[in-house]
Amino acid sequence: MGRVALVTGGTRGIGAAIAMSLKAAGHTVAATYGGDDEKANAFKQETGISVYKWDVGSYEACAEGIRKVEAELGPVEILVNNAGITRDAPFHKMTPEQWKQVIDTNLTGVFNMTHPVWPGMRDRSFGRIITISSINGQKGQFAQANYSAAKAGDIGFTKALAQEGARKGITVNVVAPGYINTQMMSSIPEKVMNETILPQIPVGRLGEPDEIARCVTFLASDDAGFITGSTISANGGQYLD
Ligand code: NDP
Secondary structure, three states, X not given: OOOEEEEOOOOOHHHHHHHHHHHHOOOEEEEEEOOOHHHHHHHHHHHOOEEEEOOOOOHHHHHHHHHHHHHHHOOOOEEEEOOOOOOOOOHHHOOHXXXXXXXXXXXXXXXXXXXXXXXXXXXXXXXXXXXXXXXHHHHOOOOOHHHHHHHHHHHHHHXXXXXXXXXXXXXXXXEEXXXXXXXXXXXXXXXXXXXXXXXXXXXOOOEOHHHHHHHHHHHHOHHHOOOOOXXXXXXOOOOOO
8 A cells, every 4th residue: 555655864875775665665755865965866866756855853844844745745654764874983082063963863853753743643543653773773883872872762762652652553663774785885995894894794794775675664564563662673693682
């Protein structure tokens, strides 16, 4: 059944794979982005998916952006909180600004996007909220106190909200990727990849964006109605929680 799906950070990387997978499943998709107009316009041309620009760190911008999407496409029934950033530094060098930027985008952004769609989902007795956390929110990571805190916060947020949505037909879940083959990874030197990263992953390879997208598309489907408050760890066996 085709529904309206909104994917934050849906114009590139994992988010673009999610947006395309939801479209292929028959949903009407809106993909948002933060600033890279060139990438977003190329994505729109290539896929025919509608794109919208706003900062997920601003509550007002999210509320206004969602109003626009709903006026153009219809009520948002599936929300994928995928937009995320890193500002890595060992803690003794981490600035308050690096802390704030990551918390604002990766954690408060999830509140800012979910809060405006929640009343409509309650009224219609259906909703799917899926947030992309990270293996580093589950196990912690050197130089990522900000990112690990935000991504762990996303999991706590999800478990709490799942309990509130359960009787209203709204499921709330997390997908926690391990190392995924995105642009971010291609900048890592081959030696570091082969000697440090790959040996940590039991399946012996990086994940593909499509593999995350398929998890999300399943959680968004009507078939996944009994799954709520869960975290799907898609990490090649790197961290078993
Ligand atoms: P990318 O950096 O490739 O893309 C990030 C997307 O988020 C872009 O569309 C970007 O917009 C958007 N975005 C960033 N900040 C904001 C903001 N403040 N407001 C609105 N949109 C914003 O990310 P990845 O595909 O690598 O990662 C996607 C998600 O998966 C993230 O949450 C990340 O933390 C998580 N993740 C990624 C892993 C990986 O290996 N890549 C591993 C584990 C988790 P614009 O293009 O305009 O900048």
